[in-house]
Structures are given as structure tokens and as C-alpha cells.
Amino acid sequence: MADLRLENVSKRFGDVQVINGVDFAAKHGEFVVFVGPSGCGKSTLLRLITGLEETGGGRIFIGGADVTGMKPSKRGVAMVFQSYALFPHMTVEDNIGFGLRLAKLPKEEIGRRVAEAARILQIEDLLERKPRQLSGGQRQRVAIGRSIIRDPKVFLFDEPLSNLDAALRVQMRLEIARLHKRLGATMIYVTHDQTEAMTLADRIVVINRGRIEQVGSPIDLYDHPANRFVSGFIGSPAMNFIDVNEHGPENCTSLGAGSASIELDGCQVAGATAIGIRPEHLELAGPEEGDFPATVEIIEKLGAESLVYLQFDGSDLPLTMRTSPEHPLCAGETVHVRFNKDRIHFFDRDGKILNRP
Amino acid sequence: MVDAAAIDRPLRDFNPWPAVIVVCLVCLAVLFLAPTLGVLLSSVKTTRDIAFGELWTIPDTLFLGNFGEVIANPAVHRYILNTILVTVPATAASIALGVFAGYVFSKLPFRGSDVLFLILVSGMFFPPQVILIPLFRLFNTMGLIDTLWPIIIVHTALGIPICTLLMRNFFATVPNALREAAILEGANEWQVLMRVALPLSLPAIAVLATLQFTWIWNDFLWPLIFTNSDEKRTIMIGIVNLKGQYSVAWGVQGALSLIASIPTLIVFLFFQRYFIKGMTMGAVKG
Ligand SMILES: Nc1ncnc2c1ncn2[C@@H]1O[C@H](COP(=O)(O)OP(=O)(O)O)[C@@H](O)[C@H]1O
Numbered sequence: 001m002a003d004l005r006l007e008n009v010s011k012r013f014g015d016v017q018v019i020n021g022v023d024f025a026a027k028h029g030e031f032v033v034f035v036g037p038s039g040c041g042k043s044t045l046l047r048l049i050t051g052l053e054e055t056g057g058g059r060i061f062i063g064g065a066d067v068t069g070m071k072p073s074k075r076g077v078a079m080v081f082q083s084y085a086l087f088p089h090m091t092v093e094d095n096i097g098f099g100l101r102l103a104k105l106p107k108e109e110i111g112r113r114v115a116e117a118a119r120i121l122q123i124e125d126l127l128e129r130k131p132r133q134l135s136g137g138q139r140q141r142v143a144i145g146r147s148i149i150r151d152p153k154v155f156l157f158d159e160p161l162s163n164l165d166a167a168l169r170v171q172m173r174l175e176i177a178r179l180h181k182r183l184g185a186t187m188i189y190v191t192h193d194q195t196e197a198m199t200l201a202d203r204i205v206v207i208n209r210g211r212i213e214q215v216g217s218p219i220d221l222y223d224h225p226a227n228r229f230v231s232g233f234i235g236s237p238a239m240n241f242i243d244v245n246e247h248g249p250e251n252c253t254s255l256g257a258g259s260a261s262i263e264l265d266g267c268q269v270a271g272a273t274a275i276g277i278r279p280e281h282l283e284l285a286g287p288e289e290g291d292f293p294a295t296v297e298i299i300e301k302l303g304a305e306s307l308v309y310l311q312f313d314g315s316d317l318p319l320t321m322r323t324s325p326e327h328p329l330c331a332g333e334t335v336h337v338r339f340n341k342d343r344i345h346f347f348d349r350d351g352k353i354l355n356r357p
Numbered sequence: 358m359v360d361a362a363a364i365d366r367p368l369r370d371f372n373p374w375p376a377v378i379v380v381c382l383v384c385l386a387v388l389f390l391a392p393t394l395g396v397l398l399s400s401v402k403t404t405r406d407i408a409f410g411e412l413w414t415i416p417d418t419l420f421l422g423n424f425g426e427v428i429a430n431p432a433v434h435r436y437i438l439n440t441i442l443v444t445v446p447a448t449a450a451s452i453a454l455g456v457f458a459g460y461v462f463s464k465l466p467f468r469g470s471d472v473l474f475l476i477l478v479s480g481m482f483f484p485p486q487v488i489l490i491p492l493f494r495l496f497n498t499m500g501l502i503d504t505l506w507p508i509i510i511v512h513t514a515l516g517i518p519i520c521t522l523l524m525r526n527f528f529a530t531v532p533n534a535l536r537e538a539a540i541l542e543g544a545n546e547w548q549v550l551m552r553v554a555l556p557l558s559l560p561a562i563a564v565l566a567t568l569q570f571t572w573i574w575n576d577f578l579w580p581l582i583f584t585n586s587d588e589k590r591t592i593m594i595g596i597v598n599l600k601g602q603y604s605v606a607w608g609v610q611g612a613l614s615l616i617a618s619i620p621t622l623i624v625f626l627f628f629q630r631y632f633i634k635g636m637t638m639g640a641v642k643g
């Protein structure tokens with residue numbers, strides 16, 4: 001049974017259609033990440049699910065029940081806000097127990113459940129503090145504590161890590177993954193960071209301009225993107241895109257690059273106007289086997305691998321290549337590069353992926 | 358080594374403005390403090406001393422008879438009680454109305470609420486003289502003249518613009534996410550206001566309480582218009598009424614003036630500890 005189901009959900013603010021007919025279902029216990037660029041409507045979608053924003057059209061089901069017109073607190077969802085939204089005048093204990101106190105639960109039960117949540121999140125010794133006496137990571141935990149104590153059907157996270165520094169972000173990411181394992185609850189997690197999406201998700205929903213572009217497992221999206229947007233958005237560094245020349249030779253894909261062109265023999269898909277290739281699917285080769293010569297512009301040595309930023313000779317087309325750090329490259333050098341032809345993606349005029357024959 | 362030129366420079370570039378400003382401030386301070394000093398001095402002197410033109414001298418002995426006379430006077434008790442009966446409800450009511458209106462304007466805006474807000478706030482710039490006679494006639498028809506009701510009502514109404522303005526602007530600094538988090542936790546709008554927005558707005562409440570209390574306590578105009586019997590007068594009118602049949606009782610008036618200013622002082626001292634900034638710090642980010 002689906003814990004969360006969206007049916008043709010849409011929302012407009014004034015003249016702007018922010019959410020455009022979204023259909024989606026999350027299975028029980030699934031960790032789903034909504035990912036997309038800033039302003040694509042991720043937060044709005046979450047707010048529609050919570051009921052903080054009224055739906056413009058469509059229906060929302062949580063735990064099988066239609067909650068479309070229901071009050072936010074009755075929907076069985078809990079949300080961790082991007083800004084944490086802790087009540088500054090209350091102690092951590094009161095923040096976590098706020099909802100239970102509103103529900104007029106007995107004091108002992110509130111105390112017991114707050115202690116339990118604090119234990120899970122390892123914030124037992126912070127219970128007496130006010131939010132301003134906490135670090136960013138601790139505030140984050142308190143915010144999560146406030147959500148888990150209500151035992152919701154669906155957890156919603158709106159970019160929960162974006163206010164943390166890089167090291168803490170990686171740590172909290174792991175903790176959220178652990179929390180998900182431990183609670184086994186359905187979680188919807190919103191981020192604009194595709195790395196977060198790739199590492200956390202059971203399933204990723206890529207959103208662009210209020211529409212779902214593609215839904216799938218991280219590897220699925222990485223290996224089989226449905227279109228050019230997903231191809232460019234998932235994966236870091238991003239996929240390289242090169243336009244296809246209209247009047248290339250027969251049985252060959254001719255790639256345009258300024259005055260120069262690259263001919264990929266024996267590899268053609270009818271109707272393709274562009275190709276995409278991931279940085280790891282470009283490789284160094286000898287002058288004979290290489291598909292084209294390029295100039296090394298910058299090398300980023302990351303230790304386990306190196307990112308090489310190349311420029312096609314005779315054009316200003318930038319390309320990124322991922323290589324092992326053993327290659328002794330230096331900037332300004334001319335190298336020969338080969339495509340891994342099995343891993344080339346072909347796109348039509350509308351950016352849709354084309355199946356290879 | 359200190360550069361000799363660097364020391365000389367400030368002398369050459371003598372800036373007269375700080376000195377001018379200090380002189381101006383001192384003049385203003387003297388101007389404002391002189392009446393207070395006069396009242397203070399007159400309160401500890403006998404009417405006789407004052408009549409002989411001894412007002413501005415420092416007395417050799419403190420004469421506390423004026424205070425004794427004021428404190429023992431039952432009319433004064435009545436004035437103070439009346440003033441409390443006017444000031445406390447009017448202060449509380451105007452702040453309460455300002456809180457509700459301010460919350461709606463900042464967190465629950467509706468179509469046309471901005472215009473309504475402007476109209477409401479523009480009420481602040483209305484000279485009271487304009488509404489004086491209509492109000493008198495209104496309360497007269499209602500049979501409320503020479504009761505405390507008109508004073509309470511008018512002060513409550515006149516306080517609404519400033520209270521609404523201040524509360525709206527303060528509530529606007531309370532992040533919307535806090536309201537939404539509370540609503541998700543099951544709070545209704547009233548609970549959001551009472552448990553989240555209001556506790557975070559204590560500085561604004563403290564400022565308003567001090568302002569409104571002082572303003573209403575010290576008001577002379579409205580009690581003068583709406584009351585006429587001595588039993589319904591408030592303290593500011595009481596000070597004026599406290600005179601002998603043939604002479605002005607400077608000393609007694611001075612003593613009562615000082616006593617009359619004690620409550621506003623207490624209110625200020627009580628609320629000033631809430632005049633702190635950054636109550637919302639730590640709510641988001643940080
Ligand atoms: N209350 C609102 N009124 C008008 N426009 C809004 C409102 N909330 C969001 N938007 C617009 O909707 C779009 C999507 O916003 P949002 O969901 O916050 O994006 P994201 O979270 O993906 O960055 C943005 O263009 C934003 O300006």
C-alpha cells in the first residue's frame with residue numbers, strides 16, 4: 001500500500017503555475033528524494049502535502065485516506081523545516097514535546113516520549129537548553145526530534161542540511177539514513193543537491209519547473225536518464241553535451257565543435273541533435289585510437305581521481321573528463337581523447353532521449 | 358615610536374561639531390530638568406517660604422509637611438484610584454486589540470488588509486481637538502458624562518493605531534516557519550498567537566505598556582472634558598484642584614506631582630528589563 005499518493009496535483013500562485021499535474025506514489029517505508037533546481041517547486045509540493053498550502057487541483061492520499069481538504073495536523077505528517085523553525089523561547093524539551101502538550105497528553109507520557117526521541121537522536125543532555133545555545137547540527141537534531149515524537153505516517157524534510165557546513169552535512173546525511181533504517185518510516189526528502197539525492201534515496205523524483213521529469217532509483221537515473229535535463233542534473237561533474245551536425249557523413253555521427261568536427265564512425269541514431277557523455281566515459285588514448293585531439297585547460301587532482309577540463313582544438317567547447325590520477329598530465333598539453341561509444345546518450349530536438357538501434 | 362605628525366593632526370583639524378552638539382544637549386537637559394527641579398524644591402518647602410520667593414534655593418531643612426498633607430487627603434486617594442481605574446483597563450485593552458489586529462495584519466493578510474492597515478494607522482495623526490465636541494455629545498446622549506467610561510473608551514480607541522502598528526511590525530519579524538511548524542503540530546491560530554508569537558514579542562509589549570500607561574496616566578485633556586465632579590477626577594486634574602481657596606498651594610501641588618509620577622516610574626522600571634532585542638534569535642539558522 002502506498003503511504004503517500006499524489007494524483008494530478010497542481011498549484012498556481014497568481015499567473016504562475018508552480019506545480020503542474022504531479023502524479024506520484026511512495027511505498028511504505030520508502031525513502032524518496034525530490035530533487036530539482038532552486039525554484040522548481042519542491043518546497044511548494046511539500047507544503048501541499050502538509051496542507052500548509054491549499055491544493056489548486058488533484059488529490060492527495062496519505063495512508064490510503066484522502067487528505068486533500070484535511071487540516072495539516074490531522075494528516076499524519078511531520079515536517080523538518082529548512083530553517084528548523086524551533087521555538088526560540090522554549091527549551092529543547094518543550095520544543096520536542098510541543099505537539100504532545102497541545103494534544104493534552106498526560107505529563108508522564110510526554111516525558112517518556114521526549115526522552116525516547118532524545119535518546120534516539122543523542123540529545124539527552126541538551127534538553128534544558130534553548131535553541132540559541134545549540135550548534136547548527138544540534139538544532140537539526142532537535143527539529144528531527146520534534147518530528148519523530150509524533151510518530152507520523154510520512155516524514156517530510158525540506159532541504160534539512162542546507163544550513164550546515166560541508167563536513168556536518170555529510171555526517172547528518174548518514175544519520176538521516178540511519179534514522180530511516182531504524183524507524184522504517186516513509187520519508188520524503190527535498191533537496192537541490194543531487195549528491196544528497198544520490199546517496200540517500202531509494203527512489204529519486206527529478207522535478208523541473210513544477211513537473212516530474214523522471215522517477216527512478218539513483219543508478220537508474222544515472223545510467224538511463226529519460227531526457228537531457230535529468231542527464232545534466234544527475235551526476236557530478238555534469239554530463240558533457242555536444243551538438244550533432246545536421247549534414248554529417250553517412251552512418252556516422254558528426255559532432256560540431258566550432259570550425260572542427262568529430263566523426264564517430266559506425267555509431268548513429270536517426271533524429272539525434274545532440275549527444276551526452278559522462279566525464280568517466282571519456283578516456284585518454286594514443287594518437288591513432290583517439291577520436292579527437294584536445295588541449296588540457298585545468299586539472300583538478302582529487303586524490304582518488306582527477307578531473308580534466310579539456311578544450312576541443314579549434315573550438316571553445318568545454319569538456320570534462322574523469323581519469324585516474326596516474327596520468328601525468330599538465331595544463332596546456334595536447335591529448336587524444338576517445339569516447340566510450342557504448343555510453344553515449346542521444347537526444348532529439350526536444351531533449352528526449354533516443355533509443356539506440 | 359609614535360609619529361609626531363600624527364599627534365599634531367587632530368589639533369589642526371579641530372572639529373567643532375561634537376562640542377556644539379554637547380552644548381546643545383546640555384542646554385536641552387537644563388531646560389527639561391528645570392521644571393522637575395522646581396517641583397522637587399517646592400515640594401519640600403512651606404508655602405510661606407515659596408511665597409517669599411525662596412523657590413530656587415536649596416533648603417536648610419527638609420519640610421515634609423506637604424507630603425504628609427497629600428497622603429492624608431482622602432480626595433487624593435480618590436484621584437489615584439480613579440486614575441488606576443482608567444489607566445489599567447485602557448492600557449490593557451488597547452494593547453490586546455493591537456496584538457490581535459497586528460497578528461492578523463502580519464500573519465493572516467486578506468484582500469485589502471494593507472489598505473485597512475494604512476487607514477487604521479493614519480488615525481494616529483488625528484488631532485484630538487477635532488473629535489472632542491462630537492465625542493462629548495455622543496457620551497452625553499449615552500449618559501456617560503461624569504463617569505470614567507468615556508475616558509477608558511477614548512484612550513483605548515486612541516491607542517489602537519500605535520499598538521497595531523508596533524505589534525504588526527514586531528510580529529512580522531517572527532518567522533512564518535514558526536507559525537507553520539506550530540500549526541503542523543496541531544496548534545490553532547489562537548494557540549500560535551499565545552504560545553509562539555506573543556512570547557516572542559515581549560519587548561514590543563513592554564514598550565507599548567510603558568508608553569500607553571504613561572500617556573494615559575498623565576493625560577489631562579480627556580478627564581477634564583468628560584468629568585466634572587471631584588469624585589470622578591483623575592490625578593492630573595487633582596493636582597490642579599489642590600489649591601487653597603485664596604492661594605495657590607505650590608508646595609502641596611509639588612508633592613502630589615511627585616507622588617503622581619511614581620506609578621509611571623514603577624511601570625517603566627518593571628518593563629524595561631524586557632526591552633531586549635534578539636528574542637527571535639536562534640529560531641532559524643544562526
Ligand atoms: N506564496 C507564494 N506566492 C507566490 N509565489 C510563490 C509562493 N511560494 C512560492 N512561490 C514561487 O513558486 C516557485 C517555487 O517555489 P519553491 O517551491 O519554494 O521552490 P523550491 O523549493 O524548489 O526552491 C518559485 O518561483 C516561487 O517564487
Ligand SMILES: [Mg+2]
Binds near residue numbers: 043
Ligand atoms: Mg525550497
